[in-house]
Amino acid sequence: MTDQAPAIDQLLKNLDHAMLADRHRLRRQLLELRKKPDEEKLAQWVTRMQASCAQVTARRASLPVIRYDDSLPIAAKRDEIKEALNKHQVLIIAGETGSGKTTQLPKICLEIGRGQYGLIGHAQPRRIAARSVASRVAEELATPLGALVGYQVRFEDQSDSNTLIKLMTDGILLAETQNDRYLERYDTIIVDEAHERSLNIDFLLGYLKTLLPRRPDLKVIITSATIDLERFSKHFDDAPIVEVSGRTFPVDTWYRPLTLEQDEEGNRVEDDLTVDQAILATLDEIAAYERSERRSPGDVLVFLPGEREIRDAADMLRKAQLKHTEILPLYARLSPAEQQRIFQSHPGRRVVLATNVAETSLTVPGIRYVIDSGTARISRYSYRAKVQRLPIEAISQASANQRKGRCGRVEPGICIRLYSEEDFIGRPEFTDPEILRTNLAAVILQMLHLRLGEITDFPFIEPPDGKAISDGFNLLQELSAVDRNSQLTPLGRQLARLPVDPRMGRMLLEAAKLGSLQEVLIVASAMSIQDPRERPPERQQAADQAHAQWKDADSDFAGLVNLWRGFEEQRQALTASPLRNWCRKNFLNYLRLREWRDSHRQLSLICRDMQLTLNKEPADFAKLHKAVLSGLLSQIGQKTEDGDYLGARQRRFWIHPSSGIGKKRPQWLMTAELVETTKLYARMVAKIDADWIEPLAGHLIKKNHFEPHWEKKRGQVVAFEQITLFGLIVVGRRPVHYGPIDPVVSRELFIREGLVRGEIQSRAKCLTANQQLLEQLDELEAKARRRDILADEETLYAFYDARLPAEIHQTATFDSWYKVNSQKDPQLLIMREEDVLAREASEVTAAHYPDTLHLGDLELALSYHFEPNHPRDGVTLRVPAPLLPALPPERLEWLVPGVIEAKCIALVRNLPKALRKNFVPVPDFVKAALQRIEFGQGSLPQALGRELLRMTGARVSDEAWAEAAQQVESHLKMNLEVVDGQGKFLGEGRDLAELTARFAEASQAALAVPQTAKSQQPVEAKVFAAVAEKTQQKIAGLSMTVYPALVEENGTVKEGRFSTAAEAEFQHRRALQRLLMQQLAEPAKFLRGKLPGLTELGLIYRELGRIDALVEDILLASLDTCVLEGEASLPRDGAGLAALAERKRGSWTEHAERLARLTLDVLKLWHGLQKRFKGKIDLAQAVALNDIKQQLSNLVYPGFVRETPAQWFKELPRFLKAIELRLEKLPSQVQKDRVWSSELGGLWAQYQNRLNKHAQEGKRDPQLELYRWWLEEYRVSLFAQQLGTKVPISDKRLSKQWSLVEA
Secondary structure (H helix, E strand, C coil), X not given: CCCHHHHHHHHHHHHHHCCXXXXXXXXXXXXXXXXXXXXXXXXXXXXXXXXXXXXXXXXXXXXXXXXXXXXXXXXXHHHHHHHHHHHCCEEEXXXXXXCCHHHHHHHHHHHCCCCCCCEEEEEECCHHHHHHHHHHHHHHCCXXXXXXXXXXXXXXXXXXXXXXXXXXXXXXXXXXXXXXXCCCCEEEEEECCHHHCCHHHHHHHHHHHHHHHXXXXXXXXXXXXXXXXXXXXXXXXXXXXXXXXCCCCCEEEEECCCCCCEXXXXXXXXXXXXXHHHHHHXXXXXXHHHHHHCXXXXXXXXXXXXXXXXXXXXXXXXXXXXXCEEEEEECXXXXXXXXXXXXXXXCCEEEEEECHHHCCCCCCCCEEEEEECCEEECCEEECCCCEXXXXXXXXXXXXXXXXXXXXXXXXXXXXXXCCCHHHHHHCCCCCCCHHHCCCCHHHXXXXXXXXXXXXXXXXXXXXXXXXXXXXXXXXXXXXXXXXCCCCECHHHHHHHHCCCCHHHHHHHHHHHHHCCHHHHHHHHHHHCCCCCECCCHHHHHHHHHHHHXXXXXXXXXXXXXXXXXXXXXXXXXXXXXXXHHHHHHCCECHHHHHHHHHHHHHHHHHHHHXXXXXXXXXXXXXXXXXXXHHCCHHHEEEXXXXXXXXXXHHCEEEECCCCCCHHHCCCEEEEXXXXXXXXXXXXXXXXXXXXXXXXXXXXXXXXXXXXXXXXXXXXXXXXXXXXXXXXXXXXXXXXXXXXXXXXXXXXXXXXXXXHHCCCCCCCCHHHHHHHHHHHHHHHHHHHHCCCCCECCHHXXXXXXXXXXXXXXXXXXXXXXXHHHXXXXXXXXXXXXXXXXXXXXXXXXXXXXXXXXXXXXXXXXXXEEECXXXXXXXXXXXXXXXXXXXXXXXXXXXXXXXXXXXXXXXXXXXXXXXXXXXXXXXXXXXXXXXXXXXXXCCCCHHHHHHHHHHHHHCCCCCHHHHHHHXXXXXXXXXXXXXXXXXXXXXXXXXXXXXXXXXXXXXXXXXXXCCCCCHXXXXXXXXXXXXXXXXXXXXXXXXXXXXXXXXXXXXXXXXXXXXXXXXXXXXXXHHHHHHHHHHHHCHHHHHHHHHHCCCHHHHHHHHCCCCCHHHHHHHHHHHHHHHHHHCCCCCCCCCHHHHHHHHHHHHHHHHHHHHHHHHHHHHHHHHXXXXXXXXXXXXXXXXXXXXXXXXXXXXXXXXXXXXXXXXXXXXXXXXXXXXXXXXXXXXXXXXXXXXXXXXXXXXXXXXHHHHHHHHHHHHCCXXXXXXXXXXXHHHHHXXXXXXXXXXXCCCCHHHHHHHHHHCCC
């Protein structure tokens, strides 16, 4: 051990001879060996060490001979630069364009021994510059490109392990920090064109600042145009600045604003020129100038804002056909070969049209003239609108001077600015650095990944605004790359490894999960390049038609996949030249397609390294678009009524016209970018399903819950959930279980609605027991009509609240808790009376509030309800429909003993004041009266009236009581619930007569004889079985007395049942008439042809009906008088009827003939009267004539022979003669007749109403029938006294008879 220790210390010292990249690893392994010596491992270590040192030696030996071009201004400063580099870690070199700093600096570094222990890294802002500088340095060192001098750009790596100088884009250098945190592969780093202040440069400069203390061996050279040098120096702790003069020849500036001539008042004389026209005019001016100066044509560099403008200008200049002039476009996306054409020698004039790529990054040789349009497309990100804008802006003074510096390299130059000098002076000094105008998500992601601490503490040259930083974090949070504490998530770590925009990276990771990586790779790589589909202005329609084959009606992303597959198919089938022709024909840019393939390949390799699985089967629409949506969650939109879209944070935008979706306008869409030009446009859009959003945006959505309510069926408290994403309503109203969201409110609702109000489907026995107890008490309250017996809901709530655990808020958990705990305590949650009684209810007794009402043998159920204005408020009697006619209305007036006092008080209070004042105080009088009244006997008002009369001597008329009863509140009238034979509810109300009429049919249906084959057959005269006089029938659970009888229906006889004996008797008698006719068929046949006066009868009766019907009625009526009249009881079986018929049949012919003659007399008189109505009528007699017509129609009508009772049929001739006499007297007593007509009209109406009521109720009152014929006698007494009346008659007698009629 002691022998080895000094050896290891010596070896540690020797590490300085190894490659920088190996030192850290070798040192760590050696320290491990010091702790745990191992001869074999030490030998391996020595081998590795020697290999590393050999590499250093080989690199030193490979140094080429370094030659300098002394004509370059930097050559003069060479020694100063070397000295500064040896003394300082950081050096800032400020050289104007053309000073040679870019190509000479790597050689100076090689000369002072840099590049031996590690690479000299030379970072350029653009790919085109990295390539061109690498080739120039290699040329000057006389070595092949890719050996000692190499370059690496996005899709190409032309360097190897022996490379000394490596040119690359600053993005590539940044990407290397992922795997080489301390950039140990490099011993020198040159950051060129730092004044461009791209995002990468700013981040790189900040990163290098943090790195320098940890890498004292690292040298950093920052080169910049002479712009803002002090800022760079201060950033690197006052690093020395070496200024190298640039321009070697003077440059003139001509200002040629686009606005042409103006008059004295400043108005334009001519229209403005377009930029293209101005370029053409300037080229003419240059040519004229050269001719006047007798100089050969010089090359022109024209600065334009973008590719499109370059293409337009190139087209226009080519069409102008300028002599000996070559037009060369130059922009970053051209292929290396096309870019290379710029550097080749040529005859004549060249016009190079470039973007700001030629401003600093790349020197176009031999430029004599610069034409500066004064504009550039500058990307600006609005963190308020979350939109990347690409406006064309006026460039800063610094940029304009850079452009000016592009000429005057080889001879004196001229810079023509297409704007005025005042405009130039008014412009800002410097262009805003990119870090102040971009989304910082990618920077933040890298910083978090590299653990560079807080972004606010990071040494940026110009720290970004706090809002911009929080916006970057917001985007990362949207992509699930950081959590709410701004810490990197596992998904964020994966994202950081993908060298693409974080949104694209998120899509790729989601695609791998969903199985659509193959398609999303195509989409993501397409979105990192410019669209390969071209739409030349003059051939837009043709281009659109050519591109239509790849369009997808619902998605531009799917359109890209289609285009890729279409191109791949052709690429496999065609060779290079036909493929280019195919691209041209289909308006596709071949170079961009190639770049797309390169981008796709690079992404595919990265995904393979990250072990993301590629789907074998093509993904469906949903899988592809869900993956894309995961990166575009804040770029969704919902269609508005105006046809545009409402996006995140209430932004309104439109679908860009170039989109394949076009006029389809789906309800929801996502967009790859929102770009503001004339409007805010969504470019690259696709239809999405709103249901996809929530699962992907779970970490971003806001949930709002409203209207929590108890749902009995679910056994849960349910609320409606509204889900919003960035202010967009994704889900408007979705029912969700509210328990986990707010257990406290849910528990309260569960107790109130579920347990207290009983809205719960549970088998817990406590609930059944409590419900029964509460129903009993509720019934007490309904009877007492007071809500103070049962405790209020709050008491019941408190009962459950005190006993139920806090976590129970739904039926399922309640049931399982109760099941377990009720075994330990059987009385758990079971209420006792004292828990729920507010007071004792001793006044509610069974005697006062019975549950049944006794009517004869029947017991009808009573129920009580207390809810003012409710249809059932008060006492309800349950009545089967057939019982309605038998209900005594007087008994119903009494209700039940518990309510009678309140009803009587109401009745007395409703009396007129003149009467009411006799009974004050009303409650005392009523109480005294009720003590002497027997409950339920007779009419309530009459019983009450008698007692009040006895006490006060004040009489109350029946009319006053009737009026008072009408005004009584409905709960003081008996409510009748009508049910059918099976007990099914039919209806309810408080008016017995109205209900009886309404349910007459239902009543008859309930009484119908149970249908059997036998019951359907007509009854035969001689053989019908005995029909009982009354029987018991089960109706709605009650045993009810019904009255069977025979019924005649359309000439046949069947058995029926009736609720009243009178109706049964009437129907039975008519049916027997028909049966007798069947039994005496022979004599009937004889009589039909032999009745006296048949011909005359037929003639007169034809106005009323057919003679057959009249003959039939005469025979049936005569059978009644001959056979049935005078019988104490009618026969109820076939044998009884046959015996009676045999006994009495002999006198039938005589009866029938007598009745036929009488009918002929009646019809003759009637016919005579009918004639008198024909002809002119005196208007004064109209009232009397109308009354007579009505009287006649009620005496003689179809069927009158059978309907009119026999004893009154005999009187019909007298009644008709009385009419004749009335008509004779009428002219002399018109006034008197009118008075009598009016009186008779009232009496008849009274009779008719009562008759209709009785018919509905199934009643047959002989007193009402008698009253009807007494009305006819009364007419005789008024109009034809001389004829005499059958009984003494007067208005008083009529009134007395009316009082005997049933109500």
